[in-house]
Amino acid sequence: xxxxxxxxxxxxxxxxxxxxxxxxxxxxxxxxxxxxxxxxxxxxxxxxxxxxxxxxxxxxxxxxxxxxxxxxxxxxxxxxxxxxxxxxxxxxxxxxxxxxxxxxxxxxxxxxxxxxxxxxxxxxxxxxxxxxxxxxxxxxxxxxxxxxxxxxxxxxxxxxxxxxxxxxxxxxxxxxxxxxxxxxxxxxxxxxxxxxxxxxxxxxxxxxxxxxxx
Amino acid sequence: xxxxxxxxxxxxxxxxxxxxxxxxxxxxxxxxxxxxxxxxxxxxxxxxxxxxxxxxxxxxxxxxxxxxxxxxxxxxxxxxxxxxxxxxxxxxxxxxxxxxxxxxxxxxxxxxxxxxxxxxxxxxxxxxxxxxxxxxxxxxxxxxxxxxxxxxxxxxxxxxxxxxxxxxxxxxxxxxxxxxxxxxxxxxxxxxxxxxxxxxxxxxxxxxxxxxxx
DNA sequence: TTCATTATTTAAACTAGTTTAAGAGCGTTG
DNA sequence: CAACGCTCTTAAACTAGTTTAAATAATGAA
Numbered sequence: 426x427x428x429x430x431x432x433x434x435x436x437x438x439x440x441x442x443x444x445x446x447x448x449x450x451x452x453x454x455x456x457x458x459x460x461x462x463x464x465x466x467x468x469x470x471x472x473x474x475x476x477x478x479x480x481x482x483x484x485x486x487x488x489x490x491x492x493x494x495x496x497x498x499x500x501x502x503x504x505x506x507x508x509x510x511x512x513x514x515x516x517x518x519x520x521x522x523x524x525x526x527x528x529x530x531x532x533x534x535x536x537x538x539x540x541x542x543x544x545x546x547x548x549x550x551x552x553x554x555x556x557x558x559x560x561x562x563x564x565x566x567x568x569x570x571x572x573x574x575x576x577x578x579x580x581x582x583x584x585x586x587x588x589x590x591x592x593x594x595x596x597x598x599x600x601x602x603x604x605x606x607x608x609x610x611x612x613x614x615x616x617x618x619x620x621x622x623x624x625x626x627x628x629x630x631x632x633x634x635x636x637x638x639x
Numbered sequence: 640x641x642x643x644x645x646x647x648x649x650x651x652x653x654x655x656x657x658x659x660x661x662x663x664x665x666x667x668x669x670x671x672x673x674x675x676x677x678x679x680x681x682x683x684x685x686x687x688x689x690x691x692x693x694x695x696x697x698x699x700x701x702x703x704x705x706x707x708x709x710x711x712x713x714x715x716x717x718x719x720x721x722x723x724x725x726x727x728x729x730x731x732x733x734x735x736x737x738x739x740x741x742x743x744x745x746x747x748x749x750x751x752x753x754x755x756x757x758x759x760x761x762x763x764x765x766x767x768x769x770x771x772x773x774x775x776x777x778x779x780x781x782x783x784x785x786x787x788x789x790x791x792x793x794x795x796x797x798x799x800x801x802x803x804x805x806x807x808x809x810x811x812x813x814x815x816x817x818x819x820x821x822x823x824x825x826x827x828x829x830x831x832x833x834x835x836x837x838x839x840x841x842x843x844x845x846x847x848x849x850x851x852x853x
Numbered sequence: 854t855t856c857a858t859t860a861t862t863t864a865a866a867c868t869a870g871t872t873t874a875a876g877a878g879c880g881t882t883g
Numbered sequence: 884c885a886a887c888g889c890t891c892t893t894a895a896a897c898t899a900g901t902t903t904a905a906a907t908a909a910t911g912a913a
Contacts, residue, residue, distance in 0.1 A: 507804040515800060528793040531786075537800075560782070567781040568774070572745075574788035579742040581795035586729060586751075588802060589835050590721040593870070612890065621803050626870050628892050807900070826860060840900050842862055 446474060446497040450549050453495065453521060457572050464563060471559045472549040477501075477542040483524065484540040490529035492550040496522050499546020500610055504618070505537050514619040517543075517607050523573075524548060543611060593622045594630050660688060660711040664763050667709065667735060671786050678777060685773045686763040691715075691756040697738065698754040704743035706764040710736050713760020714824055718832070719751050728833040731757075731821045737787075738762060757825055807836045808844050 447469045454460060460468070472495065477483055483501065484490050501524050504514045515538065518524040529536035530553060551559065559566050587596060597620055601608045608616065617627040661683050668674060674682070686709065691697055697715065698704050715738050718728045729752065732738040743750035744767060765773065773780050801810060811834055815822045822830065831841040 505800065505804075513800065513803045515796065515803075527789060528796070531789050531793070564778060564781075567778075567785050571781050571785040571788060574785060574792055575741060575745055578788055578791050578795060579745070581792060581799065582729065582742065585795065585799055585802070586719065586727065588799070589727045589729075590719075614890070622869095623871060624891075625872080625893085629870090632892080828860065836899095837901060838861075839863085839902080843900090846862080 446547060446549060447472065449497050449521065450495050454569060457569055457576075458565075460565070464565065467563050468559065468566060471551050471555050473551070475548050475550055477546045477548065479542055479544045479546075482539060482541050483548070484526060484529075484536055484538060486537055486539055487535050488529075489533055490526040490536050490538075492525065492552055493527075493530055493556060494524040494548035494550040496520050496524055497547050497549055500543045500607065501540055501546060502543055502611070502615060503538055503540050505539065512618055513621075514615055517604070517611060517615075517619065519604075519607055519610075523577075588621065593620060593626065594633070596620050597627065597630055598634075660761060660763060661686065663711045663735065664709050668783060671783055671790075672779075674779070678779065681777050682773065682780060685765050685769050687765070689762050689764055691760045691762065693756055693758045693760075696753060696755050697762070698740060698743075698750055698752060700751055700753055701749050702743075703747055704740040704750050704752075706739065706766055707741075707744055707770060708738040708762035708764040710734050710738055711761050711763055714757045714821065715754055715760060716757055716825070716829060717752055717754050719753065726832055727835075728829055731818070731825060731829075731833065733818075733821055733824075737791075802835065807834060807840065808847070810834050811841065811844055812848075 450472060451460075451465055451469060454465075454468070475494070477499070483492075483494065486506065496518050497520060499520075501518045502514055503516050503518060503524065503526075504512050507513055524540060526536040526538045526540070528534065529538070533553070587599060591599065597616075600616065600620060613627055613631070614624045617624040620627065664686060665674075665679055665683060668679075668682070689708070691713070693713075697706075697708065700720065710732050711734060713734075715732045716728055717730050717732060717738065717740075718726050721727055738754060740750040740752045740754070742748065743752070747767070801813060805813065811830075814830065814834060827841055827845070828838045831838040834841065
């Protein structure tokens, strides 16, 4: 689990031993743009490791989101409680996803969201202050996150379009084929909430689908 | 309508006379971060003016979105046609909004969206190539758009949450109180599509609301 | 102006999805 | 072991929103 981080076959010098979890983050960044080993060595130590036990909260409503987290192990649900007391899941964050309330993080306002670990999880995170320092120290990181955020907009727009054009069964089918690992992990109640339907109706859809296939 | 652009009382030297429309864009940028007159003078000329007649398309499905547009006059609808042949409005872009298919623009892929002017409109736009040049020439623009895109994510997330927690009537109420100018301008059919309901059901909601108030 | 087209409303029949209630299954804890 | 809490399912009654169809109002082109 622990190793000297390598980039393109060469050992990179970090302040001290760094978990291989950081390589996941490096790979994530490199999928967006190129970085020299030196640049990576400047960026990656800003991200600290944090373990979150199953059921523990990374953020609760009313708090200010202090960190931008990158999931390297486990899974989180990001949800809110509406006025009728019902939990509405905004999204799930598994490995290689970002986990945060970007609104609360960027604007330092009280969050409406709960972020809870669905299993024992590990994130790499950066605080708002450190993120700002990182932008100053490695200006290329502005570009990195400009592109990462750009992709995020695309993802949210597409999700909204799917919600407008697909019915519940189609959305369920999309969900389980696109995120099979998350489907395995989380309860149907949470999936229903994510899809914007009741657990009872999801149960009906599942029955219809299973009988149709036989 | 035309004037020498000024920043903080001082006349700024542009390559040539520039429409005051550019001041709207400058104000927009300055709401996100500070720029010196010199910086502004380097950025703003990248944005060209384009008039779009009522009913004309800025983009049609299958094309690649070649521009990132900023609306200075008029209004656009951004929509798609689903498999059942129904038009689904993704959003409206009035003055001070960005208008583009960010997915198609950034990834140079065929767009699923139509962008049509709902009245005679004017935009300031930048091409993908020029945007890249602008990032190179004024690196601060990376930060500018990193923050602009960050805000956009927040807006899309909030919209999705509203869709999950509000029913059609609540969404309609939110729409007409938040965007009264757009409500005045566009047809109920388009508003219904934006809200994700049929025009007939919107008509019922409107009736309920008007009788309830008397 | 006139004609055609499209937006809006109304209403009745319908359907997708909710609500309420109850029972079965299952892991956890005292 | 029993008791508890939780998830999942089933089913009946219900409601939010759709569909179809027709009438009217508004708009735009000739």
